[in-house]
Amino acid sequence: MAELADALDSGSSARKGVEVRLLLSALKFYSRKDVFPLPAGVRQCGPLEWDKNGTYRFYPEKEGSTKMRTKNAFGKSLPKYRKHRPSGNAVVTLNGQDNYLGPHGTRASKLLYDRLIAEWLANDRRPPGTVTVTVNELILGYWKFANGYYVKNGKKTDELAGVKIALQHLRVLWGKIPANEFGPKSLVAVRQKLIDNGNCRGYINQQIGRIKRCFRWGVAQEILDVTVYQALCAVDGLKKGKCKAREPDPVCRSAKRSSKRRWRI
Numbered sequence: 001m002a003e004l005a006d007a008l009d010s011g012s013s014a015r016k017g018v019e020v021r022l023l024l025s026a027l028k029f030y031s032r033k034d035v036f037p038l039p040a041g042v043r044q045c046g047p048l049e050w051d052k053n054g055t056y057r058f059y060p061e062k063e064g065s066t067k068m069r070t071k072n073a074f075g076k077s078l079p080k081y082r083k084h085r086p087s088g089n090a091v092v093t094l095n096g097q098d099n100y101l102g103p104h105g106t107r108a109s110k111l112l113y114d115r116l117i118a119e120w121l122a123n124d125r126r127p128p129g130t131v132t133v134t135v136n137e138l139i140l141g142y143w144k145f146a147n148g149y150y151v152k153n154g155k156k157t158d159e160l161a162g163v164k165i166a167l168q169h170l171r172v173l174w175g176k177i178p179a180n181e182f183g184p185k186s187l188v189a190v191r192q193k194l195i196d197n198g199n200c201r202g203y204i205n206q207q208i209g210r211i212k213r214c215f216r217w218g219v220a221q222e223i224l225d226v227t228v229y230q231a232l233c234a235v236d237g238l239k240k241g242k243c244k245a246r247e248p249d250p251v252c253r254s255a256k257r258s259s260k261r262r263w264r265i
Helices: 002-010 012-030 107-122 135-149 159-174 184-196 201-220 226-232 253-264
Strands: 042-045 057-060 082-084 089-094 097-103
Touching: 089 107, 097 107, 135 159, 135 201, 159 184, 159 201, 184 201, 184 226, 201 226
Parallel strands: none
Antiparallel strands: 042 057, 082 089, 089 097
């Protein structure tokens, strides 16, 4: 220490040299594998090598316990299966709501816990039935389904092209709103758009039916409430002579006969 004090008093250059030597000795000390400064009562989960890349988790060490917190595949902690002391039942809290599972420690309560957690994770960490799906998201899901459904002999049918056009009209007008808010008036607006474009009555009824099937698929997948599809069913098809849509062009009898003969051949 006396030599260090004399060196500091000798001049600025000598003082800088001493500071550098102290810094180097400190780095050598802390670079040893058996020395790793940690807060009191905290241990490390991960290797001690300084040259290893990665993120290491640190958590308080509990007496008599070496288990880590329950985590899913993405490293996020899951709600705990715990005991409700006043009632003796098992309980798990999801989004601030307590779900009681029956007597604590029983196999039935643990199976119910697994089921609730699986549904909660599948629903993007929200209680089932609370996901807000937009019309665009509904259209995307139904389009993937239609690509596998409207297939015959390994080839896509003509119905798929009609579905695509119907979904395009739906997306342009109402794509960004929640699907649960799509009601009969919204469907009538799509129908009026088809009328203004000069489409015939039969074609418009077909397109509206395809849009209804899209929402029926959403109900079957438990994406939408059944009341949404039931409300859309209240919109009747256009009837001849009672709407502004034009009628289909008449087809002469000779054309019908030729088409029948062609299909017979």
